Amino acid sequence: MSKILTAYFSASGTTAKAASKLAKAAGADLFEIVPEQLYTKADLKWTDKNSRSSVEMNDRNSRPAIKSKVKNMEQYDFVFVGFPIWWYREPSIIDTFMESYDFSGKTVVPFCTSGGSGLGNSTNNIQALAKGAKVIEGKKLSFMTSESSLKKWVDEITK
Numbered sequence: 771m772s773k774i775l776t777a778y779f780s781a782s783g784t785t786a787k788a789a790s791k792l793a794k795a796a797g798a799d800l801f802e803i804v805p806e807q808l809y810t811k812a813d814l815k816w817t818d819k820n821s822r823s824s825v826e827m828n829d830r831n832s833r834p835a836i837k838s839k840v841k842n843m844e845q846y847d848f849v850f851v852g853f854p855i856w857w858y859r860e861p862s863i864i865d866t867f868m869e870s871y872d873f874s875g876k877t878v879v880p881f882c883t884s885g886g887s888g889l890g891n892s893t894n895n896i897q898a899l900a901k902g903a904k905v906i907e908g909k910k911l912s913f914m915t916s917e918s919s920l921k922k923w924v925d926e927i928t929k
Contacts, residue, residue, distance in 0.1 A: 772928050773845050774798035778852035779863050781809055781823075785883045787913035789852045792881065795920035796928075798850065803867050806835040816856070823856060832862040836870065843871045848928055851896065852881045852911070858890035865899055874902030879927060881908040 776798045778789035786802070793800040813822035826832040853864050860880065878900050880892050888910045897905040906927065911920075 772847040774848045774850070774924070774928065775801060775840065775843075775846040776850045776852065777801040777803055777840065777867065779803040779805075779854075779861060779867070780852075781814055781854055781861075784913055785852050785854050788881070788883050788911040788915065789850075791913065791915065791917055792850060792852070792911065792920050792924070795917045796850070796924040798848075798924075799846075801840050803863060804837040805863055806837050823861070826862040827857045827859075829862075833866040833869070834863045836863065836866055839870065846876060848877045848879065849873065850879045850881055850908075852883070853892075855882045855884040855887050855890060855892070855910075858887055859895055860892040864892075865895070868896055868899035872902070873900040876900075876903050877927070878903045878905045879908045880905070881911050883912065884910055 774796050776789050776793040778785050780786035815821045853860050880896050882889050889908055893905060893907050
């Protein structure tokens with residue numbers, strides 16, 4: 771039987787709710803990607819070009835530090851990676867996460883939460899960071915997405 775991890779970064783709690791529901795539907799372990807320096811409301815103000823999130827997203831080499839690591843990443847066959855969409859892509863902290871592990875031989879599935887846009891360039895970006903992994907197109911989820919539809923989606927991917 772395949773071992774599944776759902777890893778996620780959540781700035782406001784929305785992605786955390788979706789990730790928790792997905793992990794339950796998939797029978798997956800759950801890992802929160804927590805920044806060493808937590809984001810404040812001011813940091814997340816996307817309309818302020820000097821806010822931390824704006825500065826990070828404008829620098830493609832930005833790699834915010836993560837507080838902890840996944841133990842025994844090698845045990846997972848499938849890794850669902852969740853995040854809010856920032857500037858039509860994954861937040862820079864997801865890039866940090868992807869570069870922190872060897873994903874060779876794993877299937878990586880991005881998922882996002884967003885008020886409007888979908889995954890944007892995230893799948894391609896994650897593929898470039900997860901050398902040796904099979905990265906498949908994910909989905910935009912809502913905390914209202916039903917557990918049964920999530921289970922069906924997971925079953926299609928992991929069969």
